[in-house]
Amino acid sequence: MAERKRIELMLCAGTGCVAGGAFQIMEALQKELAARELKNEVAVVPTGCNGFCGQGPLMVVLPDNIFYGWIALKDIPLLVEEHFLKGRPVKKLMFVPSEEKIPLPLLSDIPFFKKQMLIVLRNKGIIDPEKIEDYLARDGYIAIEKALTSMSPEEVIEEIKKSGLRGRGGAGFPTGMKWSIARQQEKVPKYLIANCDEGDPGAYMDRSVLESDPHSVIEGMSLAAFGIGVSDGFIYVRTEYPLAIERMQTAISLAREYGLLGTDILGTGFDFDVEIREGSGAFVCGEETSLIHSIEGDIPEPRQRPPFPAQQGLWGCPTVINNVETLANVPAIVARGSAWYSSIGTDTSKGTKIFSLVGKINNTGLIEVPMGITLREIVDEIGGGIPEGKAFKAVQTGGPSGGCIPASMLDSPIDYDSLQKAGSMMGSGGMIVLDEDTCVVDVSKFFIQFTNDESCGKCVSCRDGSDALLEVLTRISDGEGREGDIEFLEELGDAVKDSSMCGLGQTLPNPVLSTLRYFREEYEAHIKEKRCPALVCKNLIQYYIDPDLCVGCLKCLKTCPSGGIKGELKYVHFIDQADCTKCGQCFEVCPPKIAAVVKVTGDNFDRLEHLTEIVSCSDWKSSGHNGRNGKPAKTDAAEAV
Amino acid sequence: MPKKIGAVAVVGGGISGMQAALDLADSGIKVHIIESKPGIGGVMSMLDKTFPTNDCAMCTMAPRLVEISRHKDIEVISHSEVEKIAGKPGKLNVTLNTKARFVDVDKCTGCGSCTQSCPVSNFVQPMLPEDKPVVELNPEIRERIVDIVRKHKHRRGPLMPILQEVSAFLRYFPEEVLKYISQETAYPVAHIVRVATFYSGFSLKPIGKHIINICMGTACYVRGSQILADRFSDLLNIGMDETTEDMQFTLKSVRCIGCCGLSPVATVADEVYGKLQIKDVPGILNKHAAEPKHEGELQIAN
Numbered sequence: 018m019a020e021r022k023r024i025e026l027m028l029c030a031g032t033g034c035v036a037g038g039a040f041q042i043m044e045a046l047q048k049e050l051a052a053r054e055l056k057n058e059v060a061v062v063p064t065g066c067n068g069f070c071g072q073g074p075l076m077v078v079l080p081d082n083i084f085y086g087w088i089a090l091k092d093i094p095l096l097v098e099e100h101f102l103k104g105r106p107v108k109k110l111m112f113v114p115s116e117e118k119i120p121l122p123l124l125s126d127i128p129f130f131k132k133q134m135l136i137v138l139r140n141k142g143i144i145d146p147e148k149i150e151d152y153l154a155r156d157g158y159i160a161i162e163k164a165l166t167s168m169s170p171e172e173v174i175e176e177i178k179k180s181g182l183r184g185r186g187g188a189g190f191p192t193g194m195k196w197s198i199a200r201q202q203e204k205v206p207k208y209l210i211a212n213c214d215e216g217d218p219g220a221y222m223d224r225s226v227l228e229s230d231p232h233s234v235i236e237g238m239s240l241a242a243f244g245i246g247v248s249d250g251f252i253y254v255r256t257e258y259p260l261a262i263e264r265m266q267t268a269i270s271l272a273r274e275y276g277l278l279g280t281d282i283l284g285t286g287f288d289f290d291v292e293i294r295e296g297s298g299a300f301v302c303g304e305e306t307s308l309i310h311s312i313e314g315d316i317p318e319p320r321q322r323p324p325f326p327a328q329q330g331l332w333g334c335p336t337v338i339n340n341v342e343t344l345a346n347v348p349a350i351v352a353r354g355s356a357w358y359s360s361i362g363t364d365t366s367k368g369t370k371i372f373s374l375v376g377k378i379n380n381t382g383l384i385e386v387p388m389g390i391t392l393r394e395i396v397d398e399i400g401g402g403i404p405e406g407k408a409f410k411a412v413q414t415g416g417p418s419g420g421c422i423p424a425s426m427l428d429s430p431i432d433y434d435s436l437q438k439a440g441s442m443m444g445s446g447g448m449i450v451l452d453e454d455t456c457v458v459d460v461s462k463f464f465i466q467f468t469n470d471e472s473c474g475k476c477v478s479c480r481d482g483s484d485a486l487l488e489v490l491t492r493i494s495d496g497e498g499r500e501g502d503i504e505f506l507e508e509l510g511d512a513v514k515d516s517s518m519c520g521l522g523q524t525l526p527n528p529v530l531s532t533l534r535y536f537r538e539e540y541e542a543h544i545k546e547k548r549c550p551a552l553v554c555k556n557l558i559q560y561y562i563d564p565d566l567c568v569g570c571l572k573c574l575k576t577c578p579s580g581g582i583k584g585e586l587k588y589v590h591f592i593d594q595a596d597c598t599k600c601g602q603c604f605e606v607c608p609p610k611i612a613a614v615v616k617v618t619g620d621n622f623d624r625l626e627h628l629t630e631i632v633s634c635s636d637w638k639s640s641g642h643n644g645r646n647g648k649p650a651k652t653d654a655a656e657a658v
Numbered sequence: 659m660p661k662k663i664g665a666v667a668v669v670g671g672g673i674s675g676m677q678a679a680l681d682l683a684d685s686g687i688k689v690h691i692i693e694s695k696p697g698i699g700g701v702m703s704m705l706d707k708t709f710p711t712n713d714c715a716m717c718t719m720a721p722r723l724v725e726i727s728r729h730k731d732i733e734v735i736s737h738s739e740v741e742k743i744a745g746k747p748g749k750l751n752v753t754l755n756t757k758a759r760f761v762d763v764d765k766c767t768g769c770g771s772c773t774q775s776c777p778v779s780n781f782v783q784p785m786l787p788e789d790k791p792v793v794e795l796n797p798e799i800r801e802r803i804v805d806i807v808r809k810h811k812h813r814r815g816p817l818m819p820i821l822q823e824v825s826a827f828l829r830y831f832p833e834e835v836l837k838y839i840s841q842e843t844a845y846p847v848a849h850i851v852r853v854a855t856f857y858s859g860f861s862l863k864p865i866g867k868h869i870i871n872i873c874m875g876t877a878c879y880v881r882g883s884q885i886l887a888d889r890f891s892d893l894l895n896i897g898m899d900e901t902t903e904d905m906q907f908t909l910k911s912v913r914c915i916g917c918c919g920l921s922p923v924a925t926v927a928d929e930v931y932g933k934l935q936i937k938d939v940p941g942i943l944n945k946h947a948a949e950p951k952h953e954g955e956l957q958i959a960n
Contacts, residue, residue, distance in 0.1 A: 033917045036930030070919025218875035218914040256822065256859055257915055294815075295822055297859035300913065314817030314845070316852050321712060332814065375877035375918035382919055413876065449876045463879055467913070473856070476710060516710060576936065578892040600892075601885050605936050 022060040024101055025079040027142050031066025031228050032221075032260050034073035038090070039063070042074055045090050049097045059101050065229020065264070067142040069129055071381030072112065077124055077142060084124040085110040115379055115401055129380045132399050134361070134387045136369045137345045141229040146264050149271040152232040158277055160351035161239045165285040173244035173351065174200060180355035181367035182347075186212060186303075186340035187415065187444040188520065189366070189433040192347075195337055199245045199327040202335035209242050209250040210331070210338045214308060216255065216300035217416030218467065220447030222371035223341040225383050227254065227261035230345065231268035235278065235291060237344030240351055242289045245337055250291040252341075253308055257298065265293055300417075300471035304519050305330075305338040307473070318473045319519035340445070342371055362388035366432035370446055376413075377452040379404050386431075393427040396450060407452040411535070415444025417464045417471075418524030420531025421457065440531035442524065456553035457532040457539050462490040464528040468521060479522030482513035486529060494554040498544030507533060548619025555599040558618045562603075564589045566613035573603035573614060667692055667752055669740055672700025676722045683731040691726070692754060693736045699723065793838040802827055803835055807842045816843055821854060830861040858913075866901040866908035868927040868946045875914030875921070883922040887911060889939045890924075906947055 026046065030039050046061050067075055072086030083106050085096070092110060099105045111120035112127050121127050135141070144151035152158070164173050178193030199207060211234060215223040226234060238250050254262050269291055272278040280288045294312050296302045302311045304319045309331050311317040330336025346368060350358045359367050366388040372395070375381050379401035386395065392412055396402070403409050411421040420441035422429075429435050433443050451460065469483035486509060489502050510526030510533075517523050533540060542548045549557040562573070562582075569587040581597040584590030592603070607614040664687070668679045671693035679689045691698060702708070705715040726732050738756040745751045761772075795803055806823045810816045820839055824831065831854055840847040854860045872878075872887045887898070890909055894902055901908040917923045920932025926946050931938070 032915070032930075033919045033932075036917050036920055036923070036932050070917070073919055216913060218879070219877045219918055221914070221918060257912065294818065297818070297822060297825070297857035298913070299857045311818060312815050314815040314853070316849070317856055373918060375921065376880050381877075381921075416876070447876065449880065451880060455880050460876075460880070463876070471913075478710070518710075578889075600888050601882075602889060602936050605882070605885065 023058040024060070024081075026059065026061045026076050027064045027067075027079060028061055028076040029065075029067040029073060029142060030063035031070070031073075031225060032258070033066065033070040034075060035260065037074040039074045041090060042088055042093065045093045046097070049093050050101070053097055053102055055097070055101055062145050063147075064142045064144065065140075065146045066225040066383060067229075068133075068138065068225070068383040068385075069127075069380065070383065071379070078106075081106070082124045083122050084112055084127060086112055115404075128398050128401065129382065129384070132390070132394060133385050134369050135385050136349050136358075136361075137226060137233070137342055137371055138229065138383070138385045139349065140233065141225070144230065146229055146231055147267050149232060149268070149275060152230070156352065157232055157348075158236055160348040161236050161243070161277070162283060164240055164243055164351055165283055165287055168351075170200065170244045170246060173240060176351060176355045177244070177347065178355075180350045180358040181362075182343065182350060182358070183366065183433060184340055185342035185346070185370065185443075185446070187418065187442060189443060192339065192343055195327055195339070196241060196245050198325070199335045199337045202328060204334055205246075206249060206334055207245055207247045208331045208334055208336040209238060209245065209247045210308065210312070210336060211238055211250065211252040211341050211344055212303065212305070212308060212338050213252060213254040213258075213261070213341045214296045214303040215258075215445055216303045216471075217418075217445050217447045219375050219413075219449045220373050220416055220445045222373055222383055222446050224258045224261045226341050226345050226371075227258070227265050231265045232272065233345045233348055234265075234341055235268060235272050237347035238291060239278070239282070239289050240347045241337065241339060241344060243287055247337070248288045248290070250289060251312060251331075252291060252293050253302075253312065254293060254295055255298065255302075256295045262293060262295065269293070299473075300467075301473045301519070301521055304521060306519070308338065309336065318475045319521070321518060342446075363430060363432045365434050370431070370443070372414075372446045372448040374400050374448050374450070376449040377403055377407065377455065378450040388432045389430040391428050391430055392422060395431075395448070396427065400450065403450065403452045407454060410451045410453055410455060411457070411532075413441075413449040413451060413460065413528070414447065415442040415524075415527070416447045417468050418442055418520065418527055419444045419447075420527045421451070421460070421535060422531075423535040425535075440534055441527065454551055454553070456494075456549055456551035457536040458490060458494045458543055458549070459551075459553045461529045461532050462487065462494055465490055465525065468525040472521065472525075476517050476519075476522055478513050478516040479518075479525065482509060482517075482522070483525055485509055486513070486526065490529070493540065493543045494549075494556070496543070496547045496554070496556040498540075500544070502544060503533060503537065503540055506530075542619070546619050550618070552616040552618055558599065558616050559594060560592055560597060560599060560601070560604060561615055561617055562589070562591050563613045563615055564591070566611060568611055568613070570608070570611070572606045572608070576602045576606045578602065664688075664748075665690060667750075670700070671695075671698030671734065671736070673702040673719060673722070675700070676719075676726055679732055680722060680725060680729070683729050687731065689732045691732065691734045691736075692738055692740060692752075693734065694739045696737045696759070698726070698734060698736060793834055793841050795834055795838055796832075799828065799835075803838060807839060811843055817845060817850065817853060821850075821860060825860050830864050864901070864905070866905050868906060869908045869910060869925075871910050871912040871915070871925045873913075873915050873917070873921070873923040873925075874911040875918060877918035878914075878921040878923055881921045883924075885936065886922055886924060886934055886939065889936050890943075893939060893943060907943070 028039060028043055043061055043063060050056050050059050069075060074088050075086040077084050088110060096107050099107050106122055108120045111122050113120050124130055140155050144155060174193055174196045182192045183189040184192055213223045213227060242250055252265060278290050296311060299317055301307045302317050305326050307317045307319045309326060326336045326338055328335060362368050369385050369387050371383060371385045373383050384399055409424055411423050413421050422439050422441055426439055436443050465483055465487045469487050472479045472483055474480045489506055492498055493502055506529055510530045513526050514523055539550055542550050547557055552558050567589045569584060569589055571586055574582040574584055574590055579596050579598045581593045582590050583593060604614045666682050666687055667690045668675045669692045671691045675691060679691050683689045702715050702719055708715050737759055738754045740752060741755045742753040743750055807820055810819045836850050837847055840850055870890055872883055874883055891897060894907055894909060896902055896909055898909055898911055917932060922934050923932050924934055926942055931942060
C-alpha cells in the first residue's frame with residue numbers, strides 16, 4: 018500500500034480462487050484498466066484468502082467496501098466501465114442471500130461477514146501477503162518490538178498465560194503453560210516448530226493463514242522464541258499446499274531483509290531464524306512426536322509421551338510445537354494485552370476460532386468467530402442455511418477425530434469443553450455440514466477408512482481396531498449388517514480409544530461413537546430393515562427411471578458405463594437392474610427439470626410395482642414398465658434438453 | 659488325590675516355554691526344558707520394553723529364570739535339539755542331540771572372562787574402502803541427483819529434503835537412486851525405503867505423465883467425489899493408484915487440497931478443476947491427452 022489509488026481492488030488469490038481463475042481475472046482486469054486509461058487510478062491487489070470461498074473468484078472494492086463474487090472473465094469489461102469509470106456498482110455480481118433475492122452491495126452487510134470477529138485473520142483480504150510493507154502498515158511487527166524493548170521473556174509468557182490462549186490444533190493445551198515448561202528446561206538448544214500439517218479433510222484454516230498473512234505467523238514465532246529462549250524455528254507445511262509454501266518463503270526472505278529475522282533482531286541482540294520443512298502426505302505427521310521424527314528424517318511414527326516434546330523433542334532437545342493459528346494469535350495478544358483477549362469467549366475458552374464451514378451449506382468458506390457462539394448462528398446466519406431447501410442433519414466437527422453434532426444440539430455454545438461433552442472435539446476447526454442426503458453410516462465409514470489408511474501401524478489397537486471397525490461398517494452399509502453389530506462397534510470403539518498411544522488412535526472411533534449416539538436409528542434401519550434412509554449406500558438402493566417423467570433424451574443412456582440403460586431417442590428409457598452397477602451417473606446427468614431418474618430403498622422399493630416386471634428384461638420394447646416401455650416419450654422435450 | 663506320573667518335555671526355553679514349564683512343574687509334573695541356545699531366555703531377554711504396556715522385559719523374565727533354576731522338578735537341557743520323537747502319546751521317547759560345549763558346566767560360574775579374551779570373536783574383519791560397492795547412477799540423471807544429495811546432506815535431518823527434491827525431479831524412486839542416497843548419507847537402504855513408503859506423496863513405481871488427483875476430503879466426498887473417481891476410473895480403465903498402459907495418466911486420490919468451496923475438486927497435471935460434474939470428465943481427459951504438460955501455473959477451469 019505504498020501509494021494509495023482512488024480505487025483498490027482486493028482480488029482474492031487464495032488457493033480456491035486461484036483454482037477458479039483469479040489470476041486470469043487479474044490479467045484481464047489490468048488489461049481492461051489499461052485500455053480505459055484507469056491504470057493510475059485503480060490498483061489491483063492480489064490478497065490471501067478472503068474466506069468466502071463459495072463465492073470465488075471474488076474481490077472487494079475499497080474504499081467503498083463493495084463485494085463482488087463469482088466473477089467471470091466476460092463480466093470484466095462491464096464491471097470496469099460501469100463501476101470504475103462511471104461509478105455505478107454492478108448489481109449482478111453482488112451477493113444475493115438465498116431467501117431475500119435483493120443484492121447486498123456492502124461487505125459489511127453480508128451476513129457471512131457480519132457475525133465474524135477477526136483477530137487471527139485481521140489482515141485477510143486487506144494486505145498483499147507478498148509485501149511486507151502492507152503488513153507493517155497494519156501495525157505489523159509492533160508486538161515483537163514491544164516485547165524486545167520493554168518486556169522480559171517471562172513477562173511475555175505470563176501475558177500469554179493470562180490471556181487464556183489454548184492450542185488451536187485441537188486438543189486445547191494452554192499455550193502459556195507449554196512455553197513455560199520449555200523455558201524451565203535446562204538443556205539447550207531449544208527449538209520451536211509451527212505445525213501447519215493440516216491433514217484433516219475439509220479443514221484449511223492454517224493454509225489460509227499462511228497464504229493471507231504469513232508475517233503474523235513469523236511474528237508470533239519470534240515472540241514465542243523470545244519467550245522460550247529459542248533461536249531456531251521450523252515451519253512444517255504439507256507439500257499439498259504449494260502456494261502457502263511459496264508465500265511463506267517470500268515472507269521469510271523479506272523479514273530477513275528487514276532485519277526482523279536473523280541475528281541481532283531490531284538491534285536488541287535477539288537471534289532467531291526460521292526454516293520451512295515439508296511433509297509429503299502422511300496424516301499422522303500432524304501428531305507432534307511424529308512430526309519431530311519426520312523433520313529428523315526418521316520414520317514418522319509417534320512415540321510414547323512423556324517425555325513431552327517440551328522436555329525432550331527435536332534431536333532430544335526441548336521443543337515447543339504450536340499450531341499456526343495459535344501462533345498467529347500471539348502478536349495480537351502481546352500488542353493489545355491479555356485483558357482484552359481474555360474478555361472474548363467463554364470461561365474456559367478464550368478468543369476466537371477459525372472454522373472452515375463446508376459441505377452442504379449455502380455460504381461455504383472460512384470464518385473466524387468468537388468462542389461461545391452457537392452452532393445455529395453459524396449454520397443459519399453465517400452459513401445461510403442448507404442449499405436447495407434440504408433439511409439439516411448434523412455438523413461434523415474436528416475431522417476424523419471429531420464427531421457429529423445433531424440438530425437437537427444446535428443451540429449449545431462452541432468451545433473446547435462443550436464440544437467434548439457432545440462427543441466431538443474442536444479439532445483443527447473443520448466444520449462440515451451434512452444434510453438429509455448424507456448417510457451417517459457412509460460418513461463414519463469414510464472417516465474410518467481415512468484413519469485406517471493413515472494409521473501408522475505401530476499400535477495393534479489402532480491398526481487392527483480400525484480394520485475391524487471398517488469391516489463391520491462396510492458390512493452394515495452393504496446391507497449385510499447383523500444383530501449385535503452396533504454393540505460390537507461401541508465396545509470396540511471404547512477399547513481402541515483406551516489402548517492407543519497417540520491422538521490418532523485415541524480419537525479415531527469418535528465419528529462412529531458419536532453417530533451411534535445420535536443417529537442410532539439410522540444404523541438400525543441399515544441392519545434390520547436393509548434400508549438406507551439417505552439413499553446413499555449402494556447395496557441398499559436401486560435406480561429407476563420414472564416412465565411418466567422420462568423424455569427419452571438419451572443422456573443417461575450414453576453416460577451409463579455398464580450399458581445397463583435401454584432405450585431410443587424419444588422413447589422412455591429404463592434401467593436393466595441386472596446390469597446396473599449403481600454408479601449413480603444417470604442420476605447426476607438427468608437434467609434437473611426432468612428428474613426422471615429416482616433412487617429407492619427398502620420398502621419404497623416394493624411399492625413401485627412396475628420395477629418387478631422389468632428387473633431382468635432383455636427385450637425392452639416388448640416388456641412391461643407399466644405398458645409404457647418402447648412407447649414414445651410423453652413430450653417432445655427430448656430435443657430441447 | 660491320584661498320584662501324578664510321567665514327565666513333560668517343553669521344547670523351547672523362551673518366555674512362553676518357561677512359563678509353561680513353571681505351571682506344569684508347580685502342579686507336580688516333572689518337566690524337561692529343551693533349548694537349542696546355550697541358555698534359556700529366548701527373544702524376550704534381548705528386549706528392553708514390551709508392547710503394549712511398555713513393561714520392562716527383564717523384570718518379567720528374571721523372577722522366572724531364578725525360579726526355574728531353583729525348581730526341583732525342572733531340568734534344563736540347553737544347547738540341545740530334538741532329533742527324533744518315537745512312541746505314542748503317553749509313552750514317548752525323545753532323542754536329543756546335545757551340542758558340545760567344551761566347557762565343564764558344573765564348574766563354570768558364567769564370569770564372562772573367557773568370552774572377552776577369546777581372540778576369535780574379538781577379531782574384527784576390516785572393511786577395506788574399495789570393498790564397498792559403489793552405486794552406479796544412470797548418466798542421464800546422475801548430475802542432478804548428485805547435486806541434490808550434496809546440497810542437503812550436511813543439514814540436520816537431511817533425508818526428507820533429499821527425498822522431496824528427488825521425487826519432484828524423477829517423480830518416483832528407482833532402486834539405484836535409493837541405494838545412492840543410502841551410500842551418501844548414513845541411512846541404511848531399509849530405513850530410506852520405510853520412510854519413502856510411509857508418505858503417500860512418494861512412489862517407488864514410475865508414474866504417468868499426468869497425475870489425476872481426486873480430492874477425497876470430507877467436503878468433496880459428501881458432494882459426490884466418489885462418483886467422479888469412478889467415472890475417471892471407468893474411462894481410463896484403471897483403478898486407483900494405477901497408471902494407464904501408455905504412461906499418460908495416473909489416477910490417485912488426495913486428502914483435501916483445501917479448495918472445499920469448490921467441491922468436488924480434482925487436479926489434473928496441476929490444473930485445478932472445481933465444481934466438477936460427471937459430464938466434464940471426458941473433456942478434461944481429452945484435453946490433457948492431446949496437450950503436453952504445462953509446467954507450474956494453475957489454469958482456469960469451468
